[in-house]
Amino acid sequence: MANFEFTPDQEAAIVSGSNMVITACPGSGKTTVVVEKIRNEVQSLPDYKGVIGITFTVKASKELKQRCKKDACDLKASFFGTIDHFCLSEIIYPFGSRLIGHFSSVIECKLFNEIPQALKDQLPTISAYSGDIKNDIYPTFEQDIKTLYENGYVLLELLGVMANHILSNSLACQNYFRAKYSSIYVDEYQDSSEPQHMLFLKLIELGLTGVAVGDTQQSIYAWRGSNPEYITSLTTQPDVFEHHIVNINHRCHPSITNYSNRLFNPACDLIPTDEIRVHRWSYQGTQLDVSEQVSDSILDIIEKGITDSYSKIGILVRNNISLEFLEQKLKVPFRIFDEDPLAVRNTRITNLFTSLLRYRFNTDYRVNDVIEMVERYIRIQEQQVPNLRRLIVDVMGKDHEELAESIIYTSENIFNCIVSDSDKALIHNICVDSKLLKHYLPIDENEVQVMTLHKSKGLEFDVVYHLDLYDWVHPKRLVVPGSWDVHYDNWEQELNLHFVGITRAKKHCILVTSSNRINYQHQVKNGNPSQFFDLPGLEGLYTQ
Numbered sequence: 397m398a399n400f401e402f403t404p405d406q407e408a409a410i411v412s413g414s415n416m417v418i419t420a421c422p423g424s425g426k427t428t429v430v431v432e433k434i435r436n437e438v439q440s441l442p443d444y445k446g447v448i449g450i451t452f453t454v455k456a457s458k459e460l461k462q463r464c465k466k467d468a469c470d471l472k473a474s475f476f477g478t479i480d481h482f483c484l485s486e487i488i489y490p491f492g493s494r495l496i497g498h499f500s501s502v503i504e505c506k507l508f509n510e511i512p513q514a515l516k517d518q519l520p521t522i523s524a525y526s527g528d529i530k531n532d533i534y535p536t537f538e539q540d541i542k543t544l545y546e547n548g549y550v551l552l553e554l555l556g557v558m559a560n561h562i563l564s565n566s567l568a569c570q571n572y573f574r575a576k577y578s579s580i581y582v583d584e585y586q587d588s589s590e591p592q593h594m595l596f597l598k599l600i601e602l603g604l605t606g607v608a609v610g611d612t613q614q615s616i617y618a619w620r621g622s623n624p625e626y627i628t629s630l631t632t633q634p635d636v637f638e639h640h641i642v643n644i645n646h647r648c649h650p651s652i653t654n655y656s657n658r659l660f661n662p663a664c665d666l667i668p669t670d671e672i673r674v675h676r677w678s679y680q681g682t683q684l685d686v687s688e689q690v691s692d693s694i695l696d697i698i699e700k701g702i703t704d705s706y707s708k709i710g711i712l713v714r715n716n717i718s719l720e721f722l723e724q725k726l727k728v729p730f731r732i733f734d735e736d737p738l739a740v741r742n743t744r745i746t747n748l749f750t751s752l753l754r755y756r757f758n759t760d761y762r763v764n765d766v767i768e769m770v771e772r773y774i775r776i777q778e779q780q781v782p783n784l785r786r787l788i789v790d791v792m793g794k795d796h797e798e799l800a801e802s803i804i805y806t807s808e809n810i811f812n813c814i815v816s817d818s819d820k821a822l823i824h825n826i827c828v829d830s831k832l833l834k835h836y837l838p839i840d841e842n843e844v845q846v847m848t849l850h851k852s853k854g855l856e857f858d859v860v861y862h863l864d865l866y867d868w869v870h871p872k873r874l875v876v877p878g879s880w881d882v883h884y885d886n887w888e889q890e891l892n893l894h895f896v897g898i899t900r901a902k903k904h905c906i907l908v909t910s911s912n913r914i915n916y917q918h919q920v921k922n923g924n925p926s927q928f929f930d931l932p933g934l935e936g937l938y939t940q
């Protein structure tokens with residue numbers, strides 16, 4: 397399938413059918429290896445079986461599925477999705493009621509903050525808890541989890557814990573996994589939380605083959621419970637997991653790879669190259685001036701033919717506030733990828749809203765894509781399909797004023813439920829806000845892609861502008877009352893984030909700072925350069 401030769405390391409990981417952990421540097425083709433393995437594996441499976449492919453984002457799961465399906469490859473009964481989606485649709489919805497409480501067809505997944513206050517008042521243990529959420533918390537939370545379930549809710553924060561409990565205790569659930577799936581593939585394993593890690597190990601105990609893929613240097617979600625120790629722990633069990641290392645970066649120009657590797661090891665060997673494509677630029681002024689200067693630089697880059705389309709240029713920032721500055725001052729066409737308000741809620745209703753909006757605005761997104769999404773949550777009989785299609789197609793003709801009501805009507809009919817007032821308000825809000833609606837429109841070839849460093853994970857651009865390289869901002873520093881020492885929020889995670897940003901660049905990476913910066917209180921401060929510029933081993937690896 398690939399139009400290049402696999403490296404020997406890639407080949408070894410592809411041909412082995414054992415449990416394995418693949419540790420891979422950026423751009424080393426880990427997704428390429430996973431795709432090849434899945435395509436090979438499904439060929440020998442009967443129609444009723446498949447593999448489980450877990451990715452970190454919905455976008456990544458679509459891409460993985462698309463790449464696996466290429467040339468009409470039949471993926472049979474395979475599952476592709478995020479870990480939350482997996483826990484809900486494969487474990488909690490089908491098997492939860494037997495263990496947690498009576499079956500309700502209107503179970504909804506919500507964040508704790510979104511639960512009605514009257515119900516929160518009935519959850520003394522969860523309400524008072526502020527520690528890490530690990531698997532052994534289930535017995536402590538059990539009564540509250542049952543109360544929530546009886547009221548039609550599961551908590552997004554507890555999906556992993558609940559899924560583990562159900563899988564450990566439900567024989568029917570265990571038999572289902574043994575019968576339906578041959579393997580589980582987990583991408584970005586360095587960002588797994590403890591409950592996710594335990595779930596992976598349990599599925600292997602049941603007889604599935606486990607493939608974990610990741611890179612500890614790209615661990616950037618520790619602040620929400622992820623821990624790179626879990627992937628490291630797999631590499632220390634050679635009797636259970638083969639350890640495959642793929643470490644040739646096929647994406648970045650060698651000078652970019654050299655710079656990024658030296659961030660972690662000032663003495664590491666350099667790849668020979670006679671050109672330097674990492675540039676440090678320091679502008680006069682604040683982030684607002686930077687936005688203007690970057691616009692000029694982008695126009696120059698396009699004119700020189702360094703890249704042929706705006707969408708192959710990425711502007712990456714550390715904080716959301718920087719997105720606002722860019723929005724005000726960028727002079728080139730751009731698209732900001734900020735928090736999608738429906739994805740944040742991540743319930744079956746909001747996911748259906750998203751699907752219907754995509755269908756309405758994106759000609760590549762078809763009725764069948766919506767039906768496929770609905771099937772994650774309910775089983776659809778063949779005779780129901782024509783009516784389902786009619787309901788979905790109805791959304792197509794609607795203009796902006798009617799669209800929200802049409803989406804609510806269609807969703808209520810599809811899931812046979814009442815949409816909550818807060819979800820109704822949200823969809824109405826989105827349908828009249830052109831900025832929010834942009835989340836659901838197709839990517840325009842003619843727009844520079846603007847996002848936080850966190851959101852850039854897994855993406856690549858010809859040219860990257862990495863902004864926000866200021867002291868205090870990146871690496872983030874903390875104010876400790878009474879202390880004049882420098883305190884970082886989390887030096888390692890910040891460095892990993894810097895590494896992720898740089899390694900998104902294929903051809904050129906531009907590291908940007910400026911003489912002043914505007915902080916969260918909108919005060920103008922001196923813009924001292926980031927401490928990352930002072931790391932040893934980087935001399936001669938960048939231009940100025």
Ligand SMILES: Nc1ncnc2c1ncn2[C@@H]1O[C@H](COP(=O)(O)OP(=O)(O)OP(=O)(O)O)[C@@H](O)[C@H]1O
Nearest residue numbers: 400401402403422423424425426427428646647854
């Ligand atoms: N053996 C190879 N030779 C040449 N190019 C390759 C090889 N393997 C993969 N590639 C190419 O390298 C690029 C990066 O591959 P891929 O997207 O699979 O990387 P990745 O490891 O998942 O990246 P990241 O972790 O940084 O998101 C792709 O364009 C892919 O086609």
